[in-house]
Amino acid sequence: MTFAATVLTIFPEMFPGPLGRSLAGRALDEGIWSLDIRDIRESATDRHRSVDDSPAGGGPGMVMRADVLAAAIDAASPQGDDRPRLLMSPRGRPLDQARARALAAGSGVLIVAGRFEGVDERVIAARGLEEVSLGDFVLSGGEIAAMAVLDATIRLIPGVMGNAASADSESFADHLLEYPQYTRPAVFEGRAIPGVLTSGNHGEVARWRGEEAKRLTAERRPDLLARRESTKPAD
Ligand code: SAH
Numbered sequence: 001m002t003f004a005a006t007v008l009t010i011f012p013e014m015f016p017g018p019l020g021r022s023l024a025g026r027a028l029d030e031g032i033w034s035l036d037i038r039d040i041r042e043s044a045t046d047r048h049r050s051v052d053d054s055p056a057g058g059g060p061g062m063v064m065r066a067d068v069l070a071a072a073i074d075a076a077s078p079q080g081d082d083r084p085r086l087l088m089s090p091r092g093r094p095l096d097q098a099r100a101r102a103l104a105a106g107s108g109v110l111i112v113a114g115r116f117e118g119v120d121e122r123v124i125a126a127r128g129l130e131e132v133s134l135g136d137f138v139l140s141g142g143e144i145a146a147m148a149v150l151d152a153t154i155r156l157i158p159g160v161m162g163n164a165a166s167a168d169s170e171s172f173a174d175h176l177l178e179y180p181q182y183t184r185p186a187v188f189e190g191r192a193i194p195g196v197l198t199s200g201n202h203g204e205v206a207r208w209r210g211e212e213a214k215r216l217t218a219e220r221r222p223d224l225l226a227r228r229e230s231t232k233p234a235d
Contacts, residue, residue, distance in 0.1 A: 003157050004108030006076045007146050008069070010041045010051055010115055013220075014143045024151055028158045030070060033108075035150075036076065043072035052116050053167065059117075066120035069112065073127050076110060083108045085129050087119065087148065088142030092131030095149055097172035099132070103149070104156035113142030156224040164197035169209075175228030177217045 007015060015037045020028065025034055026126070039182035041049050045068070073085070086092075086109060093099075103109055112129060124131070134145045172177040182193040187213055196208045217225050 001107065002031055003104070003106075003154070004036070005033060005150055005154075006036040006038060006083075006110040007107070007113060007143075007150075008038045008040050008072050008076060009113040009143055009146070010040050010112070011141070011143055012037045012127070015147075017147060019147055019150055019154070023160055027154055027157065032157055032159055033154055038072055038076045040069060040072045040126040043068050043075060045071075055117060057173060061117035063117050064119040064123075066123035069119055070124045070127055073110070073112070073123075081110070082111050085110045085112070085127060086132045086146075087112045087136070088114055088145035089118065089131040089151070090133050090136070090138050091153060092133040094133045094135055095152065097152070100149070100152040101156055103153040107185045109149070109153070111142075113144040113146045115141045115189075121214075172224075175217075175224045175231070176213040177221060177224070179212040181218070 006160060009015070016025070017037055019025065019035065024033075028035060040051050044051055045106070050065075052064050053060065055063045077083075077085075082105065084106065088111065092159050130147065132145075134148055139145060142214065156167060161167060167173065169178065186193055186198070194208070196204050199205070214225070217228075
């Protein structure tokens with residue numbers, strides 16, 4: 001089954017962009033996922049094809065119109081379409097690996113990339129949009145955020161990553177950051193690869209990696225470790 005992604009944007013020419021390369025691009029070519037890019041402007045009804053207007057109550061900037069955006073969503077979403085509908089928004093719940101995994105297990109996703117000061121609140125409720133954020137900072141538009149959601153999701157669709165096992169040990173699997181990685185040369189500017197990694201003792205390697213992952217996570221992201229301890233018995 002093809003994972004069907006739809007993105008609504010006023011900058012359709014930005015896509016597929018980085019999603020057309022590497023892992024995601026290859027999977028797109030192979031039909032593992034599809035990308036339907038919709039220009040919100042096509043749903044405008046006036047002569048100037050306007051998608052935005054000034055905010056009710058005053059203030060700076062412009063707001064994306066509810067009627068135009070709703071029409072664009074309806075045109076992109078056939079009857080019975082049960083894909084999650086995301087609105088990229090700094091007010092949303094921050095994207096995490098668990099959300100990407102849940103999306104990858106589904107049939108697809110419809111993503112609205114906002115612009116201006118954001119979108120009219122009424123369309124969020126009327127079309128059941130779930131606000132998702134990339135983090136606590138403000139981008140100038142939702143396109144890069146939509147690409148990030150799709151990139152994180154698509155690589156988790158079965159058959160996309162060359163080595164499926166790599167998803168199990170990488171950062172955020174099991175609420176841990178990944179252990180340090182090394183490759184040739186054996187010595188780089190006087191720094192050697194930790195001996196355990198070249199010892200050939202797989203048990204010792206696994207133990208070292210587990211300890212390093214915990215050490216790094218405790219140092220950099222104690223919040224992750226706390227969440228890990230609350231969901232699992234201590235080991
Ligand atoms: N006035 C808004 C910011 C609008 S930025 C506010 O203060 O909340 C314009 C658009 O960029 C948003 O509609 C959203 O689609 C996108 N965007 C900005 N920051 C984002 C973030 N951290 N995560 C996801 N999307 C973001």
